[in-house]
Each structure stands twice: as C-alpha cells, then as structure tokens.
Amino acid sequence: MSPTKKPEDLRSARWFAPDDLRSFGHRSRMMQLGYAEEDFRGKPIIGILNTWSELNSCHGHFPERVENVRRGVLASGGFAVEMPALSVDESFTKPTSMLYRNMLAMETEEMIRCHPLDGVVLMGGCDKTTPGLLMGAITADVPAIYLPAGPMLRGNCAGRILGSGSDAWKYWDERRAGNVTDEEWLGVQGGIARSAGTCMTMGTAATMMSIAEALGMTLPGASSIPAVDAGHQRMATDCGRRIVDMVWEDLKPSDILGEAAFHNAAKVAMATGCSTNAVVHLIAMARRAGVDLTLDHLDALGRTTPLIANVRPSGKDYLMEDFYYAGGLRALMKQMEAMLDTCVVTVSGKTLGETIDSAEVYNDDVIRPLSNPVYKEGSLALLRGNLCPDGAVIKPAACDPKYHVHEGPALVFDSYPEMKKAVDDETLEVTPDHVMVLRNAGPLGGPGFPEWGMLPIPKALIKRGHRDMLRLSDARMSGTSYGACVLHMAPEAFVGGPLALLKTGDTVRLDLPNRRLDMLVDEAEIERRKAAWTAPEPRYQRGWGYMFSKHVTQADKGCDFDFLERGFGEAAGEPDIF
Ligand code: FES
Numbered sequence: 168m169s170p171t172k173k174p175e176d177l178r179s180a181r182w183f184a185p186d187d188l189r190s191f192g193h194r195s196r197m198m199q200l201g202y203a204e205e206d207f208r209g210k211p212i213i214g215i216l217n218t219w220s221e222l223n224s225c226h227g228h229f230p231e232r233v234e235n236v237r238r239g240v241l242a243s244g245g246f247a248v249e250m251p252a253l254s255v256d257e258s259f260t261k262p263t264s265m266l267y268r269n270m271l272a273m274e275t276e277e278m279i280r281c282h283p284l285d286g287v288v289l290m291g292g293c294d295k296t297t298p299g300l301l302m303g304a305i306t307a308d309v310p311a312i313y314l315p316a317g318p319m320l321r322g323n324c325a326g327r328i329l330g331s332g333s334d335a336w337k338y339w340d341e342r343r344a345g346n347v348t349d350e351e352w353l354g355v356q357g358g359i360a361r362s363a364g365t366c367m368t369m370g371t372a373a374t375m376m377s378i379a380e381a382l383g384m385t386l387p388g389a390s391s392i393p394a395v396d397a398g399h400q401r402m403a404t405d406c407g408r409r410i411v412d413m414v415w416e417d418l419k420p421s422d423i424l425g426e427a428a429f430h431n432a433a434k435v436a437m438a439t440g441c442s443t444n445a446v447v448h449l450i451a452m453a454r455r456a457g458v459d460l461t462l463d464h465l466d467a468l469g470r471t472t473p474l475i476a477n478v479r480p481s482g483k484d485y486l487m488e489d490f491y492y493a494g495g496l497r498a499l500m501k502q503m504e505a506m507l508d509t510c511v512v513t514v515s516g517k518t519l520g521e522t523i524d525s526a527e528v529y530n531d532d533v534i535r536p537l538s539n540p541v542y543k544e545g546s547l548a549l550l551r552g553n554l555c556p557d558g559a560v561i562k563p564a565a566c567d568p569k570y571h572v573h574e575g576p577a578l579v580f581d582s583y584p585e586m587k588k589a590v591d592d593e594t595l596e597v598t599p600d601h602v603m604v605l606r607n608a609g610p611l612g613g614p615g616f617p618e619w620g621m622l623p624i625p626k627a628l629i630k631r632g633h634r635d636m637l638r639l640s641d642a643r644m645s646g647t648s649y650g651a652c653v654l655h656m657a658p659e660a661f662v663g664g665p666l667a668l669l670k671t672g673d674t675v676r677l678d679l680p681n682r683r684l685d686m687l688v689d690e691a692e693i694e695r696r697k698a699a700w701t702a703p704e705p706r707y708q709r710g711w712g713y714m715f716s717k718h719v720t721q722a723d724k725g726c727d728f729d730f731l732e733r734g735f736g737e738a739a740g741e742p743d744i745f
Contacts, residue, residue, distance in 0.1 A: 168516040170415035174209035177414070178309065182283035183208050193283070211245040211414035213407070214284040216275060218296045220254035225293035225372065226316055227363035228394050232403045236288050236314065239407020245414070247407065250278055257294045257372075265643065266615030266715060268295040269728050275303025284309060286414040288406050292316025292365045292394075294646070297375035298448035301384060302727070305420050305455040310413040312514045313384040314406045315376035317394035318487035319364030324354040331366030332647020333480045334359060336621065344629045364394025367487040369478040370646030371442040378445060380496050381435035383423045383513030387522035391495030393488055409514065418516060424456045427508040431519065433465055435496070437472040437545025438503055440481025442646025443560050443654050446547060451725030454732045462549040462558040462723050466682065469545030474564055475502060475535040480649040481546045481564040485533045493533035497526035502534055550653065552685040553693070554639070554665050554675070557657035558723045559684055562649070567635045570651035571679040575600040575637065577686070579671045581607055583619055590625045597625050599633050602675040606666045607703070608642035609659025610719045610726050614706040620644035620654040637677060639684070641666055641722075653677065653684060655722035661703060662721075668696040
C-alpha cells in the first residue's frame with residue numbers, strides 16, 4: 168500500500184505542532200523526558216501497549232519484546248513509547264479474569280484516545296488480554312498491530328509430555344482416585360509450565376491469538392511462534408517496523424475488520440478446535456466493529472467447518488509447539504483456503520490470500536487435510552431449548568459421544584462451595600446418568616462469569632472408573648478443559664433464566680444433533696416455579712463489580728458493557744476541542 172499521510176496529518180501533530188501554550192507544554196515535557204524535538208516531531212508516535220506484570224507468568228518475556236518492537240519502530244523512522252496496560256493474568260486473578268476483560272478494553276480505548284499516539288502495537292496473549300486489547304483498539308480505530316505472546320514450550324515430566332490445563336485436570340482426577348503419588352504430583356506441578364508464553368494446548372489463549380491472526384490483526388504467522396523462539400523476537404521487531412508504515416498508509420482496524428474477516432476468524436477457530444470462550448469474545452469484538460455475529464451464525468459456520476488441527480484438548484495428540492513445527496496457522500488457513508474469503512486485507516497490507524500463498528503443511532497428522540479431519544464438524548455447537556432460550560455452548564469433539572444424546576435426572580447445586588463439598592463426598596448418591604448442574608455462575612451470578620463449567624466428576628463416580636458425565640452450567644470453562652459440559656446457558660440463573668427453575672430429580676434431555684437442551688417439566692409447573700422465583704441479593708454494592716453488574720450483557724451478546732457496544736472510531740474521533 169502507498170503512503171497517504173504527511174507529517175502534518177499525524178494525530179500526534181495535534182499535540183506537538185501548534186505554536187500555542189498547550190503544545191509548548193507538550194514539547195517541553197518530552198524534552199524533560201530527555202528527547203530532542205527531532206526525536207519525535209513529525210514522526211509516527213507508536214504506543215507499545217504492554218500487558219506485562221510480575222504476576223503474569225505467560226508474559227514473562229514481554230520486557231525483552233518491548234525492546235524488540237522499539238528497535239523496529241526506530242529503524243522505520245518512528246518514535247516508540249511503552250505504556251503499561253492491565254495485565255489480566257489468568258492464573259492468579261480472583262474471582263475470574265473475565266471480570267476484568269472489559270476493564271482492559273476500556274483502558275486500551277482511553278489510553279489510545281487521550282495520548283498523542285499515531286499507531287499502537289498491542290502486546291497480549293494470556294486469555295482475556297487478546298479480546299480486551301482488540302476491543303479497545305477497534306473502538307479507538309487508530310492503526311494497530313496485535314503482537315501475540317506465543318505459546319510456552321511443551322510441558323515435560325518423567326519422560327511424559329504435559330499439556331497446559333488438560334493434564335492438570337487429568338492428573339487431578341487420577342490423584343483423587345488414588346492413582347498418583349505425592350512425588351508424581353509434584354513432578355507434574357514443576358513440569359507443566361516450563362517457559363514464558365501462554366498455555367500450549369488449544370485453550371483460550373491459543374484460540375484467541377489464532378483468531379487475531381485470522382482476523383488480519385497480526386503479521387502472517389505471528390500467532391503460532393513459541394514465545395521463547397528467536398523467531399518471536401524477530402516477529403516483534405517486524406511489528407515495530409510495520410506499524411510505522413501502517414500509520415503513513417492510514418491502515419486502520421476499520422479497514423480490516425468487516426463481516427468477511429469475522430466469518431474467516433470464526434471458521435478458523437472452528438477448524439482449530441477452539442476454546443468455548445471464543446464464542447463470547449468473537450461476538451463482543453464483532454459488535455464493537457458493527458458486525459452482526461450471533462450464536463446462530465457461529466453454529467451454522469461450525470456445522471460446515473471440519474476440525475483439522477489435531478491439537479489438544481479437542482485433538483488427540485499434539486500441542487502448540489507441534490502445530491508450529493507443522494506449519495502453524497498459515498498452513499492451517501492454506502489447508503482450508505477454499506472456505507475463506509482470501510480477498511480481505513490484513514495489517515501486513517497484503518490480502519489474506521497473499522499472506523498464506525507460500526504456506527505449507529509439514530506434518531499432516533498435526534494439521535489434517537479437509538478430507539481427513541479430526542472431527543467432521545467444527546469444534547463448537549450452540550444449543551437452545553427451554554433451559555437456555557438465549558443459547559448455550561458445548562464442545563462435541565471434546566466429550567464422550569455417548570453423551571451427545573442423553574436423558575437423565577438433574578443434580579442441582581446453587582453455588583460453587585455447595586457443589587465442591589458434594590463432589591468430594593464419597594457417599595453422594597449419583598450415577599453416570601445423572602446430569603450435574605451448577606447455577607448462579609454466569610456474568611452476574613459468578614460474579615464475573617468464572618471458568619467453573621467443567622464441574623469435577625463426583626469422587627463417588629471417579630472411584631468407580633468414570634471420567635465423564637453430562638454437566639450443565641451458566642459458567643464458562645477453561646479452553647484447556649474437556650468433557651460433556653454445556654456452558655454459557657443464557658439467560659443465567661441469577662437474573663431468573665430458566666436454569667433457576669430446575670430442581671434436583673427433574674429429567675434433562677440433551678439432543679446435540681438437533682441442538683436442543685430441555686427440562687422435561689410440564690409447562691404449567693414451569694410457570695408456577697417462575698412466579699415463585701425471587702431475585703437474589705446483588706453481588707456488589709460498590710466499585711468495579713458494581714459498575715460491571717449494572718452494564719454487562721449476557722453471554723449470547725458477548726458480555727461487553729451495554730454503553731461500549733459502538734462502532735469504529737468512537738474514541739479517537741472525539742471533537743478536537745481539548
Ligand atoms: Fe495465561 Fe493460560 S494462564 S494463557
């Protein structure tokens with residue numbers, strides 16, 4: 168693409184160019200920082216939005232990557248400023264990082280809006296950071312490149328390869344069954360996360376980084392490079408170089424993120440065996456971009472998109488490091504090229520088709536051909552029924568097929584502590600046919616929509632050799648989780664959704680082929696229960712949680728705040744009067 172902007176057209180010129188007292192102050196304070204005028208005046212000023220913190224183990228390499236990006240910006244004639252953004256680490260944040268995705272989105276939007284930035288490099292990767300940064304950047308609509316953190320190396324312990332999350336759940340169940348010693352358990356603890364980078368199964372982080380690339384918001388191939396590979400450093404520098412050109416070209420998110428880009432991203436997500444969380448984040452990002460993407464669209468795309476990435480937990484054998492060696496996301500997109508709109512433009516300035524033209528698959532057991540998929544449909548299915556009139560999601564490929572059509576008695580828990588106590592009770596009366604239910608765990612009830620949806624199998628069943636059962640909740644689950652778990656049931660129980668009316672002993676029926684989930688309870692009885700239902704006390708009376716609970720939308724709408732669901736450019740296009 169050819170440059171369209173001149174130095175006097177730069178957004179930062181509003182701060183630094185005028186001969187007035189405000190601009191004198193801006194220039195003077197830059198000089199206080201040690202810069203001469205020629206360092207920054209008339210040059211694209213690039214914000215490096217860095218979600219690093221000492222408590223975000225997935226972003227441990229970011230201090231070095233900032234310098235890699237800066238090197239690229241300077242080499243291309245720009246001026247780089249690092250700006251910290253909320254880290255939203257997945258591992259330590261209570262009650263759940265999802266409570267803070269919108270905070271990062273707001274922060275990103277406002278950081279860009281209020282500062283003299285001509286373009287931004289967004290550095291994220293750990294689950295909520297990708298959608299949070301992108302949602303803010305979509306609304307701000309200045310030139311932006313997403314730099315994914317990249318996955319960590321494969322886990323390793325006593326000669327066994329370990330996958331993030333998935334193997335933690337697996338070995339925890341075996342430990343509860345008495346099959347894992349303390350020494351073995353400590354080995355898993357030390358070996359399952361052994362380098363900087365995000366979880367290396369196709370969990371939420373790898374899913375969302377792949378989606379960012381499929382949307383066209385990363386440089387080609389960026390989402391699959393392991394975090395500690397030297398190629399990741401070079402990619403960071405390329406991002407720095409490229410964002411400067413994007414500023415001169417005036418290539419903004421609104422030039423990239425149309426309906427076709429979101430449909431591409433949804434299909435690629437389905438083909439990767441994506442996290443169920445992709446549904447919520449894709450819808451939230453699309454709504455920011457003014458694109459109408461619904462659960463029904465996603466279900467239709469899922470039915471026609473085979474799962475071809477043989478990466479755990481939906482795939483059987485491999486991890487993200489293997490996926491990278493097999494060719495990475497470019498190779499996967501090349502494999503499904505006929506299903507994508509390859510004419511869309513990407514941050515590289517090239518079309519998607521041009522960016523994948525030379526991609527090759529180096530191991531077709533990891534990245535399968537469409538003719539030999541891991542699973543014939545996409546990895547997610549969307550359900551409706553009298554238990555979830557506004558939708559629910561399930562990951563068919565990651566659960567035992569015998570549960571795809573299932574009928575059984577409900578075993579209902581109103582809170583996480585109540586459920587936790589029951590599943591550890593070896594005398595609990597439960598059979599493999601039971602349908603275990605956790606409610607009041609949605610966006611408002613959780614609070615914050617926690618990842619509690621992979622309900623632990625009761626010890627009473629674990630001891631008898633069972634490792635899966637049908638489970639329902641209005642919670643989410645980790646992208647590294649698996650099993651017959653129905654999630655995101657909307658409306659959630661806490662606001663009076665039908666899940667609130669279900670009773671222990673009621674019969675529940677899942678009919679996955681027909682996308683139905685129902686309680687087999689007489690309609691008049693449901694109405695009686697509805698009339699008797701009373702709303703619980705709000706979770707918050709003050710602070711961020713109060714604001715969150717006043718404005719968060721339900722799962723089927725993406726859980727953005729109702730007052731932020733706007734189109735492009737709302738933030739950066741404010742009247743030039745300040
Ligand atoms: Fe950060 Fe999984 S904990 S990506």
